[in-house]
Amino acid sequence: MARTVGFFTDTTLCIGCKACEVACKEWNQLPGHAPAFGDGYDNTGQLDEQNWRHVQFHERTTAKGGVAWNMMSDVCKHCAMASCMEVCPTNAIIRTEFDTVYIQPSVCNGCRDCIAACPYHVIGFDEASGLARKCTFCYDRLQANLMPACAKACPTESIKFGDLDTMRQVAGARLNQLRGQGMSEARLYGDKEYGGLHALFLLTDKPEVYGLPNTENAVLPSRNNVRSYLGSLVTAALGIVGAVFAFRERGGKE
Amino acid sequence: MPQHFVAPPQWEWYIVWYFFLGGIAGGAYALGAILRLMGDQRDAPVSRLAFLLTLPVLAICPILLTLDLGRPLRFWHMLIDSRTFGLNFKYWSPMSVGAWVLIIFSLFAFVSFLEALGSLRGSRAPFLSGGLGRVFMIIGAFFGLFLAGYTGVLLSVSNQPVWSDTWALGGLFLASGLSVAAAALTLMTRLGRHDASAEAKLSRADRYFTILELVLLVVFFLSLGAVGSQFLQPRWMALWVVVLVGTLVPLALHLSTERRMPAMLAAVLTLVGGLALRIVVVFGAQM
Numbered sequence: 001m002a003r004t005v006g007f008f009t010d011t012t013l014c015i016g017c018k019a020c021e022v023a024c025k026e027w028n029q030l031p032g033h034a035p036a037f038g039d040g041y042d043n044t045g046q047l048d049e050q051n052w053r054h055v056q057f058h059e060r061t062t063a064k065g066g067v068a069w070n071m072m073s074d075v076c077k078h079c080a081m082a083s084c085m086e087v088c089p090t091n092a093i094i095r096t097e098f099d100t101v102y103i104q105p106s107v108c109n110g111c112r113d114c115i116a117a118c119p120y121h122v123i124g125f126d127e128a129s130g131l132a133r134k135c136t137f138c139y140d141r142l143q144a145n146l147m148p149a150c151a152k153a154c155p156t157e158s159i160k161f162g163d164l165d166t167m168r169q170v171a172g173a174r175l176n177q178l179r180g181q182g183m184s185e186a187r188l189y190g191d192k193e194y195g196g197l198h199a200l201f202l203l204t205d206k207p208e209v210y211g212l213p214n215t216e217n218a219v220l221p222s223r224n225n226v227r228s229y230l231g232s233l234v235t236a237a238l239g240i241v242g243a244v245f246a247f248r249e250r251g252g253k254e
Numbered sequence: 255m256p257q258h259f260v261a262p263p264q265w266e267w268y269i270v271w272y273f274f275l276g277g278i279a280g281g282a283y284a285l286g287a288i289l290r291l292m293g294d295q296r297d298a299p300v301s302r303l304a305f306l307l308t309l310p311v312l313a314i315c316p317i318l319l320t321l322d323l324g325r326p327l328r329f330w331h332m333l334i335d336s337r338t339f340g341l342n343f344k345y346w347s348p349m350s351v352g353a354w355v356l357i358i359f360s361l362f363a364f365v366s367f368l369e370a371l372g373s374l375r376g377s378r379a380p381f382l383s384g385g386l387g388r389v390f391m392i393i394g395a396f397f398g399l400f401l402a403g404y405t406g407v408l409l410s411v412s413n414q415p416v417w418s419d420t421w422a423l424g425g426l427f428l429a430s431g432l433s434v435a436a437a438a439l440t441l442m443t444r445l446g447r448h449d450a451s452a453e454a455k456l457s458r459a460d461r462y463f464t465i466l467e468l469v470l471l472v473v474f475f476l477s478l479g480a481v482g483s484q485f486l487q488p489r490w491m492a493l494w495v496v497v498l499v500g501t502l503v504p505l506a507l508h509l510s511t512e513r514r515m516p517a518m519l520a521a522v523l524t525l526v527g528g529l530a531l532r533i534v535v536v537f538g539a540q541m
Contacts, residue, residue, distance in 0.1 A: 146477065221412050
């Protein structure tokens with residue numbers, strides 16, 4: 001049955017086990033990239049055409065001088081006002097009956113405009129299929145009344161899944177609980193950005209630390225349409241005036 | 255400036271060449287139309303040359319765009335909804351608008367090409383010489399200028415750093431398109447045997463276009479603010495130097511002399527500078 005669904009990812013419960021990444025790859029048959037080992041536990045690197053879940057590891061220095069990790073399982077936000085959907089010229093990107101954002105593989109022609117538009121670095125270009133790909137919110141599982149594979153696999157229930165309204169309530173209650181316990185840095189992300197996200201996050205640091213634009217910076221590509229076209233129009237007018245002026249002058253010499 | 259966390263779309267050489275050739279085609283048609291509409295018979299050969307240049311250059315554009323797609327055989331999805339088979343048009347998506355403009359402008363370029371070809375053989379198609387013909391060329395010039403400029407708008411209507419931080423890219427590409435078109439026509443007139451007055455007019459026009467382009471380059475960097483300094487990384491400096499050489503040197507040559515070799519040198523430098531501008535803007539923001 002169709003309904004409006006959402007994720008709520010509580011980063012304070014994430015233990016960085018990457019079960020969500022593995023479950024996502026298993027269910028969606030994503031082979032993944034070869035792991036890149038660097039200075040940390042993050043060998044996934046980023047969200048892209050193979051990684052539809054990505055567990056971020058952020059080291060930070062605590063007030064007492066120790067080191068603490070901020071971990072967050074990142075995913076497509078399925079924005080209510082989606083930048084990718086806005087620019088897609090083929091209408092391959094649609095809103096499903098679950099109010100999620102889905103790239104139709106049979107329609108996408110691989111122009112990659114959506115990649116330049118997504119403000120969350122979510123979509124990647126799959127060379128093998130020639131398509132833009134990202135998290136489908138386990139569209140096939142939702143149709144079968146199953147929860148997304150990542151939420152199902154998460155052992156600490158850091159990733160919660162349910163009706164979006166319920167997720168908002170759960171997120172709000174958790175925020176109040178943590179603040180009540182003295183965690184003043186706890187904050188919710190996703191209730192205001194892009195008309196409301198279908199993936200809410202409880203963070204313990206500024207959104208930018210997790211690669212999330214803050215509310216002020218969460219802007220749509222179409223903001224630039226009018227001013228860019230106006231700039232072109234004025235230039236065209238000046239160019240025409242210049243051409244007419246140049247072509248009016250007589251003779252081969254100045 | 256919005257803080258961005260955006261992946262690069264991997265728009266590379268096909269797109270760079272499309273932007274460059276689209277600028278030449280659109281600009282050349284507009285210049286040919288303006289020359290024709292102004293009615294000086296001595297300019298008729300150059301105007302004809304502009305229309306003869308437009309179509310072959312324009313014909314390469316959809317090939318480049320199709321090759322750049324991940325699924326080239328689905329190029330028609332840009333125009334037709336593959337589910338409903340209705341027309342696909344989103345006025346707020348420059349890529350959608352651009353696909354249609356390319357199709358519509360091709361019709362104008364095709365008719366003007368045929369007319370120019372006929373004129374070369376001594377006949378003139380009557381439908382382009384009367385009032386209707388003037389309206390036809392004005393509309394064609396509009397679409398030509400749109401093609402030259404929308405490519406910059408396409409980049410700006412994104413969340414990509416640099417591209418989306420400025421409103422000047424559309425104007426900059428349009429001015430550069432007019433400039434490279436005038437340069438291409440100058441080269442062709444110099445290589446052929448055309449009236450010296452028409453060549454001088456092209457040279458003067460290119461001077462104005464180059465000044466316009468330089469002004470827009472300044473506006474481009476001013477609109478970028480602090481982001482602009484990130485765009486000037488050492489690895490891109492050589493290309494910016496080429497852009498400057500491709501504008502300042504031709505400007506100086508246009509101002510100083512109209513002798514044969516400097517005019518050709520100016521045209522070649524303008525073309526190279528126009529290409530370098532698109533390379534640095536397209537690649538510079540993605541790396």
